[in-house]
Amino acid sequence: MIINNSLDEVKKRENALSIIKDWVLNKSRESLYDLTGLSGGFIASPSEINLLETYVGPAIFEEELQNVGIEHMGGEKVLPLNRTSSGILATILTLVDEGSNVVHYLAQLPAHPSIPRSCALVNANYSETDNFEEFSIPDNTSLVVVTGSTMDHKVIDLDNFKKVIEMAHERDIPVMVDDASGARLRTVVFNQPKACDLGADIAITSTDKLMPGPRGGLMSGREELIDNIKVKVNQFGLEAQPPAVLAMLNGIKNFNGDNLIKSFSRKDELFDLLNENFTYFKPTPTGVMIAPEDLAREISASHNLSDKDLAFVFSFILLKEHGIITIPPVSMPGASATIRFDLSTSDAFNLDLGDLNKKIVSSFNNLEKIVINEDKCREIVFTF
Known part of the structure; x- marks a missing residue:
C-alpha cells in the first residue's frame, strides 16, 4: 500500500502542490491544465x-x-x-x-x-x-x-x-x-x-x-x-x-451556464477517443472519468497495488509528465480517488481533445510499465 492513512493523503497533496508550483515557475501557467472542475478563481477589481x-x-x-x-x-x-x-x-x-x-x-x-x-x-x-x-x-x-x-x-x-x-x-x-x-x-x-x-x-x-x-x-x-x-x-x-x-x-x-452546456457536448468526443484504447472509462455530465476499480481492470501487468494506489500513481504521472491536474493528487483526505477529466474549466477550452487523449494514453502506458515496482510508484506520489 502507498496511501495508508489521512497523513499520507496530506503528504501526497503537499507534493502535488510543489509540482504545480515548479511547473508554473519554470514552464508556464498556460501549459498547465486544471481539469478537476474545482479550479475556481478570484475575480476582483x-x-x-x-x-x-x-x-x-x-x-x-x-x-x-x-x-x-x-x-x-x-x-x-x-x-x-x-x-x-x-x-x-x-x-x-x-x-x-x-x-x-x-x-x-x-x-x-x-x-x-x-x-x-x-x-x-x-x-x-x-x-x-x-x-x-x-x-x-x-x-x-x-x-x-x-x-x-x-x-x-x-x-x-x-x-x-x-x-x-x-x-x-x-x-x-x-x-x-x-x-x-x-x-x-x-x-x-x-x-x-x-x-x-x-x-x-x-x-x-x-x-x-x-x-x-x-x-x-x-x-x-x-x-x-x-x-x-x-x-x-x-x-x-x-x-x-x-x-x-x-x-x-x-x-x-460571472457564472456562465453555457460553459457547462458546451462541456456536456464535448465530453462525447473525448469519450469516443478514449474508447479506442480503453474499455472502462465512463462519461460524466461534464467530461469523462475512471474509477479506481475500473482503472485496475484496465491494467494487464501483475502488481500488488490497491485500486486507489493505482489511481494516485496514474494521476501523478499525468501531472508530472503533462501538467494535467486531476482531483486525486490535490484532494483532501477521504475524497474520492476517481480520476475525472472535467471539460467545464477554462483550461479545458484551450485543450485539443485529440491531444488530451494522447496524453492520457501515454500516461497509462507509463503506468503499466512501473506498477510492478512499488518503490518507484511510491516515489512518483511522494517525491517532488
Missing part, C-alpha cells in the same frame, strides 16, 4: 481589493451577496462559509441531538466524508443509502440529508429528491442538501429546480465547483435556520473572510 478590510469588506459586499446568492441558490437568506464542509459541520452542530439519527440519501455511495465525520462529533447515529427502496426515516431522527450531485457527479433522480423531502417534512424533520456541484450541475445541465425551491430547508454549495469562485461554501435556506446556524459558524470561526466573500459575489456574477 483593484477598487474592490482596496475595500477588503476586516469590517469594511463584509459591510460592503455581504449585502450584495445576499441578493445574488439567493438568486443563484434560492431560499430566504444565504450564509458565506470558508468551506462547504464548514457549513455541513455547523448545520449538524446546530440541528442534530446527541444519540439521534441522521439519514442520508444519495444517488451513489459514498457520501462526502464531512457528513459522517460531523455526525460522529455529536455522537449521532448516521446511515446512508443509494437505494431508494431501502431509504427510511426512523424514529428520533434530527436531520435528513440529500446529496444533489455526488463527488463523481452522479445526479439524483428528481422524483426521488422530491419524495425524500416530502417524507422528512411529513415528520417535521429538516432537510439539508449537499449541493456542492449540484447547485449548478443539476439546474443547468439536468434542468432540475434549485434545492430550496424543491422544499429543502438548507442547501449548501461549493463556490469553486463548476464556477469561477473561491474555495468556499455558500449556504441558503430558511432565514430562521440560517440565523441559528450562523451562531455556530461564528462561534467556531467557520465564516468566510472578506476576500472570499468578494470572490463568491463576483464568481456568481
